[in-house]
Amino acid sequence: MKLVYREREWELRGGLTARAAIKKIGLDPEAVLVVRNGQLVTDDTLLNEADEVKLIAVISGGVGGSGHSQGRLEL
Amino acid sequence: MRQHKLALCGEHFTEWLISYTERAIEKYSMFERGDRLLLAVSGGKDSLALWDVLLGLGYDVEALYIDLGIGDEQYSEQSKAKVERFAAGREGAAYSVVNVKGTYGKSILELAQEKRGRKVCSLCGLVKRHIMNRTAYEGGFTAVATGHNLDDEAAVLFQNALRWQTGYLARQAPVLPSTHPHLARKVKPFFRLYERETAAYALVRGIDYIYDECPYSVGATTIFYKELLNQLEERSRGAKQQFYLSFLQARDRQGLFQQQLAQLELAECEKCGQPTTAPTLCAFCRLWEVERD
Numbered sequence: 226m227k228l229v230y231r232e233r234e235w236e237l238r239g240g241l242t243a244r245a246a247i248k249k250i251g252l253d254p255e256a257v258l259v260v261r262n263g264q265l266v267t268d269d270t271l272l273n274e275a276d277e278v279k280l281i282a283v284i285s286g287g288v289g290g291s292g293h294s295q296g297r298l299e300l
Numbered sequence: 301m302r303q304h305k306l307a308l309c310g311e312h313f314t315e316w317l318i319s320y321t322e323r324a325i326e327k328y329s330m331f332e333r334g335d336r337l338l339l340a341v342s343g344g345k346d347s348l349a350l351w352d353v354l355l356g357l358g359y360d361v362e363a364l365y366i367d368l369g370i371g372d373e374q375y376s377e378q379s380k381a382k383v384e385r386f387a388a389g390r391e392g393a394a395y396s397v398v399n400v401k402g403t404y405g406k407s408i409l410e411l412a413q414e415k416r417g418r419k420v421c422s423l424c425g426l427v428k429r430h431i432m433n434r435t436a437y438e439g440g441f442t443a444v445a446t447g448h449n450l451d452d453e454a455a456v457l458f459q460n461a462l463r464w465q466t467g468y469l470a471r472q473a474p475v476l477p478s479t480h481p482h483l484a485r486k487v488k489p490f491f492r493l494y495e496r497e498t499a500a501y502a503l504v505r506g507i508d509y510i511y512d513e514c515p516y517s518v519g520a521t522t523i524f525y526k527e528l529l530n531q532l533e534e535r536s537r538g539a540k541q542q543f544y545l546s547f548l549q550a551r552d553r554q555g556l557f558q559q560q561l562a563q564l565e566l567a568e569c570e571k572c573g574q575p576t577t578a579p580t581l582c583a584f585c586r587l588w589e590v591e592r593d
Contacts, residue, residue, distance in 0.1 A: 253527065253530050253531070253534065254534070255496065255530035255533050255534060256496075256527070256530055258496060258499055258500055258503060260503070265500060265503050265504055281499065281503065281511075282511075283345075283495050283496050283499035284451070284495060284523055284526050284527070284530075285344055285345070285346065285452075285495065285513060285517075286513050286514075286517040286520045286522050286523035286526070
């Protein structure tokens, strides 16, 4: 199966769960969503040899930047 | 969604997320039917997903996109395009755009170049908060809503707790009431949702959001803390949720950090009329005023 994350690709043997495959390539299952053959699947889904899997990063950043909440009164 | 001990198909997942959000809005008295909401949208997954949910729930919501003029990788143009595309495909999706350079004379980047020592993120936050607040006040909106999710809140809490920033710890909350006629009420309807859940919602709903992060967020400490918390979550299911929600409960029920919650005396900025703790001009107006000198 082919795994794609950002611009990187990996070829893995089928028979792994999505979660196991994600960990195998060194990514954090909490930080990605799994799209198999164009469909969002849960991370306990068993992946097949012919699957094309895209991993979508979910972490967004720069929120608050300095660590303060909207309660910060820079007024 | 192991933290909820729940696994749902796409259709039921979206129903669940919408219902979960609605329960949060009601439980925390964020706003009511008939209130006018101003939603800050960035073109990212959280703000567009929240816009979709609020429209679906029938709330009176208008989105605001602030064009900061970030030309790197055409970030501002691309993120604005996502907002426009969402609105074009969604009935009733009203929005407005404030162009920082067009309105105030400089983009965020130009301001950062002139203001040595101020990072882009810091200026960005200050400028966005001012504009959202001003738009809400001038437009007669009941509250400003943002798409902050639980991962966002937990990362901020973690960072503040590491340094024991008690002033911030006292104030961090999913609802910030208005304490001045010109200070908007702020709400975070997604605050109980994991980032993975809001992303999944956007994907299942076919919402086209900007995938790439702001080029100035690369290396941001918030992202680092999110990654650390995800490692914790991997070992202890529900840890992020428990960390943040238990903090809120403990603080509010036990009265933690009350001394830091002392009401600040707010005056009105001589130039724009927005609340400020400074004697004459607010931080936003001071930013532009110095440059003119």
